[in-house]
Amino acid sequence: MAKGAAAAGEIVQRIQGTYPKATYALSWKTPWELLVGAILAGQSTDVTVNRVTPGLFAKYRDAKAFAAANQGELEEIIRPCGIHQAKAKSIIGAAGMVVAKFGGQVPKTMDEMLELPGVKRKTANVVLNCAYGVASGIIVDTHVDRLAQRIGLSANNTPEAIETDLMGIVPKGEWTTFGPALILHGREVCQAKVPKCGGCVIEANCMKVGLPGGVAKPSAIVSMDGVKPWTGALPEIPGGWGAVLSKHLESEWFRTLWGFVKAEAEAGQVFPPESEIFSAFEYAPFSKVKLVILGQDPYHDDGQAHGLCFSVKRGVAVPPSLRNMYKELQTDLTIAAPDHGNLEAWAKQGALLLNAVLTVKAHTPNSHKDRGWERFTDLVIDALNESPKPVVFMLWGSYAQKKGKRIDESKHVVLKAAHPSPLSAKQFFGSKPFSQIDAALKKSGHSPMNWKL
Numbered sequence: 451m452a453k454g455a456a457a458a459g460e461i462v463q464r465i466q467g468t469y470p471k472a473t474y475a476l477s478w479k480t481p482w483e484l485l486v487g488a489i490l491a492g493q494s495t496d497v498t499v500n501r502v503t504p505g506l507f508a509k510y511r512d513a514k515a516f517a518a519a520n521q522g523e524l525e526e527i528i529r530p531c532g533i534h535q536a537k538a539k540s541i542i543g544a545a546g547m548v549v550a551k552f553g554g555q556v557p558k559t560m561d562e563m564l565e566l567p568g569v570k571r572k573t574a575n576v577v578l579n580c581a582y583g584v585a586s587g588i589i590v591d592t593h594v595d596r597l598a599q600r601i602g603l604s605a606n607n608t609p610e611a612i613e614t615d616l617m618g619i620v621p622k623g624e625w626t627t628f629g630p631a632l633i634l635h636g637r638e639v640c641q642a643k644v645p646k647c648g649g650c651v652i653e654a655n656c657m658k659v660g661l662p663g664g665v666a667k668p669s670a671i672v673s674m675d676g677v678k679p680w681t682g683a684l685p686e687i688p689g690g691w692g693a694v695l696s697k698h699l700e701s702e703w704f705r706t707l708w709g710f711v712k713a714e715a716e717a718g719q720v721f722p723p724e725s726e727i728f729s730a731f732e733y734a735p736f737s738k739v740k741l742v743i744l745g746q747d748p749y750h751d752d753g754q755a756h757g758l759c760f761s762v763k764r765g766v767a768v769p770p771s772l773r774n775m776y777k778e779l780q781t782d783l784t785i786a787a788p789d790h791g792n793l794e795a796w797a798k799q800g801a802l803l804l805n806a807v808l809t810v811k812a813h814t815p816n817s818h819k820d821r822g823w824e825r826f827t828d829l830v831i832d833a834l835n836e837s838p839k840p841v842v843f844m845l846w847g848s849y850a851q852k853k854g855k856r857i858d859e860s861k862h863v864v865l866k867a868a869h870p871s872p873l874s875a876k877q878f879f880g881s882k883p884f885s886q887i888d889a890a891l892k893k894s895g896h897s898p899m900n901w902k903l
């Protein structure tokens with residue numbers, strides 16, 4: 451789902467240029483009033499908040515007055531904004547701290563703002579960005595959250611991680627204005643239910659993630675509670691892939707995934723060995739990929755997995771799915787089965803032999819499913835999908851075919867057949883995948899594969 455740096459920069463420029471005077475839509479006269487408005491705006495609308503605050507600020511004129519307010523009375527006034535009990539408690543608590551600790555003035559740093567009860571990064575950024583012009587970060591409200599993912603500026607789905615991604619894209623001098631500008635774009639054009647894509651100023655660069663005609667949403671990640679994001683050096687992805695995926699590799703979800711893999715390896719055994727997790731990318735550099743064969747999970751028995759889907763090293767017994775592929779290769783192209791299961795020779799011709807999940811706990815199939823590898827491999831497919839050079843995708847079985855929904859079939863060739871596993875071998879035999887691939891490669895301007903191993 452990556453946007454290239456140039457495309458992301460253009461999106462930022464166009465959004466900023468379209469809404470040069472965008473401001474946060476709350477009515478306020480002082481930083482304290484903006485802080486109260488921002489607390490009230492949580493899970494409410496700015497229109498509702500702006501209806502409530504004139505009366506509220508007439509009754510309580512400053513932080514000192516709010517600190518002395520009767521909570522029950524305050525709750526009644528702010529009731530239309532919802533969650534009124536918790537909000538009243540937060541406002542009175544924040545007022546007390548502003549008076550006692552900050553001399554009655556709303557503080558001007560993120561660390562100090564986050565000390566105030568009920569204040570999280572979004573609320574703090576609203577005040578710091580809009581009242582003080584401090585580039586503390588970028589406001590991520592519900593609109594920015596939705597648009598950042600939809601446009602393709604972030605593959606994350608938590609406000610904190612989305613903000614980190616945006617801070618990496620938007621020049622720091624524009625942080626204070628980008629949030630309000632994107633919010634306005636979300637209100638006026640890219641609305642939640644029916645975005646007005648026709649005529650949208652960034653349509654040419656928008657990935658329309660999750661929308662008809664756009665790329666599919668990135669794969670979900672199950673809870674990684676208790677897993678610490680990896681703070682050490684990240685793995686180097688060979689074959690130029692590291693540069694293509696660089697923005698995502700710094701994301702919190704990838705650091706957490708890598709922290710998970712490291713912890714699993716520390717606690718037991720993980721396949722393939724760390725040095726071979728990214729072998730598929732080494733053999734098939736980004737610029738040379740002409741074919742993608744998609745597998746699911748690495749082999750989980752000793753010595754089998756070595757980073758290429760379906761493949762095992764020489765000397766390791768050929769697994770059943772690969773035996774079936776060899777049988778079909780014989781039927782389809784009269785190429786005899788080799789005496790080994792090593793598919794490196796295919797990979798070196800530009801065939802990306804990619805599993806959807808790149809690691810597995812020893813002897814525990816599917817154990818690293820839903821931890822983030824699917825999102826990583828989504829991004830690999832998205833990067834190829836975005837590339838102008840046509841690529842042939844061979845999708846065996848429903849799992850691969852589901853993932854293949856990300857591919858733009860008007861640009862690339864998508865071939866589908868049953869999976870070669872013994873469970874679906876009857877449908878797989880006779881599907882002639884190898885000759886189909888060769889025909890598609892030739893039609894796409896590539897040389898056919900030399901399937902002989």
Ligand code: SF4
Pocket residue numbers: 600601639640641645646647648650651652653656657658661
């Ligand atoms: S092109 Fe459509 S989805 Fe993308 S930002 Fe514009 S309105 Fe939203």
